[in-house]
Amino acid sequence: MKDPERTSYLNKAKKFLSTPAGIALTLLCAAVFITGIVYLITTTKILYVGRNILHAPTMLLLNILPVLLALLLFFFLTRKIGFSCSLVGIVLIFFAVVDRVKVSMRQEPLLPTDLTLAKEVIAILKTFPVYQLVLIGVMLIVFAALPVCSFLKSKAIALPPLPRILGLVLVLACGFGPNHLWYANQALYES
Secondary structure (H helix, E strand, O other): OOOHHHHHHHHHHHHHHOOHHHHHHHHHHHHHHHHHHHHHHHOOOHHHHHHHHHHOHHHHHHHHHHHHHHHHHHHHHHOOHHHHHHHHHHHHHHHHHHHHHHHHHHOOOOOHHHHHOHHHHHHHHOOOOHHHHHHHHHHHHHHHHHHHHHHHHOOOOOOOHHHHHHHHHHHHHHHHHHHHHHHOOHHHHHO
16 A cells, blocks of 8 residues: 555655756765775775875766766757666776776776777786686676666656757857866976
8 A cells, every 4th residue: 555645745756856956966975976986996995095185175076977967968959857867877987997997906096098098908908817807707798788878767757958958058168168267287287
């Protein structure tokens, strides 16, 4: 038997999540969660990172902003929150794991130029036992299936074309502006 009070509460929650404030809150929470997972994967000194965040909270904001912008970009393109969150989450977690492996092997982080080193990746994978390669393959298939399934199963949120276009333009402007002002600023980076 259904509880009418619980059903009413769930309907209100669903209604709120389809409002602009609900969408924004959902995407912001997803950005914070994904950033936290990436921090947990890539760092071995969690207390050190936590202390740095307390002393320089802008560091956390500067790490959440690109994730939030990526989530917003895919949301405005597809109008699907679940797809946006799963795609951005899977990609960033994948790169975080690759970064962690590279740091443990070479003591240097993953760089954009590393994406061109397919032969080196194949050589490294040849050193893995067969069962680990099978496990990696299965995990890649599962991780690739998650965004596909979420795209096919989730409903697109009704969003008129003008707000979508304005949202895309704003996301792109916010992506390029801070990149030149903050992320490319060597003094800020070192501070």
